[in-house]
Amino acid sequence: MNAPSPVPLVVLPPGEQLRYAAWLEGTARGGLALLVVTYFAYVLGAFAPLVPLDTMPALWNQSAAAYMAQTGSPNGWGWLAQAARSDLLNLFGIAILAGSSIVCLLAVIPLYARRGERIYVLVCVLQVAVLLLAASGLLTVGH
């Protein structure tokens, strides 16, 4: 009679890690999919961009500030008002990718709170605050 195969050892990660992973997977995939779709719409000319594609080679070797001054491109969240432009529409996917961690952190805060882990509630809240501050445009608009 053959010896039974050893049961593989498994260490289950903590619940908050699994929840974080689930939210991260969903938001990252969604952001990436949107990015690819909007990019093809942009380069294939599905609708008009703010900055014509054939002018890009003369512009992309200039600083971001010079680029914005010459093209009238918005800074901060100003792109939302012109999101119908195919180049600015791409920023939706980029914003989702950059913001996915905020969603994940908000999802795990209740788990830490339920277990009374106030330190990690505080760490997550502070991390969300840092990300929101960076995302808000307050640190960059006007500078």
Added chain:
Amino acid sequence: MRILTAPSPPTRGGTPLRVVVALLCLGIALPAAAADPAAVSAMPWWGWPLALFVVCFLLGIVAVPAGVGGGVLFVPIVAGFFPFHLDFVRGAGLLVALASSLAAGPALLRGGLANLRLALPLALIGSASSTVGAMMGLALPADTVQTALGVTILGIVAVMATAKKSEFPAVAASDRWAQLLGMRGAFVDAASGREIDWRVHRTPTGFGLFFVIGFLAGMFGMGAGWANVPALNLVMGAPLKIAAGTSSFILSLVDSSAAWIYLNKGAVLPLIAVPSVVGMMLGARIGARLLTVLKASIVRRLVIGLLLFAGLRALLKGLGIWA
């Protein structure tokens, strides 16, 4: 008694590696050769993004076996050999590193190789400093940043060439901060099938290192895996696999902060960022499969050589010696 010895496995990976090396050199040389003003103006608008996609695809292939993130390769190479301004290269570089980190994050968290308790406090410090680094990097003149980038890349080359790794560092006891934050855990080492309990120490030193690492990542638009892993493994004593997995996850938070700064300053051009991200991620998928075929040490030496060249190029470009 006959003692049988297994024949040595045939050396694999010679032909695929030579092909990848040749394509990579070609992929970098062509943009460099074409970057004189007359050639740049003759190139159609889609030529450079397409070239960028191809180069990033090749970088993605070699990055995985070499054990480096795509971001640290992307910025010096693209900044040195493509006609894009450094602002846009850094914005795209952050997105490349971020996207790679986001793609790997879920599996690493589920597999226990990325640890949230170890990552979150360090990432908090790193993301705050990366925000500052990004703001400063965008405020400084491009030549100054280019020169600093060259010096930093050469420093990274030195770290990569000399840094040792410790698969299971000996940590006698956690320090007070690590105990307070519960920075400990367990994982199953696939190679041995054993459950490995781990803990860390020198947490305040780790905080200081991640502050500096985050600042550099934000300023230069790079991922910081080249520094995160030694900091977690050699300084804080995390097992190498935990260090590598947690480092990748930390980047998702550190690079997000900096990416927002670049995005809000208009330094993210989709025409550059998207082919970079997609090319790198597609290449990395192939690179992961080639891990069993390519000899990792040879690829790592290739990448170090590539970075050395790119670092010198960035330094000389910043100093105006090699415009």
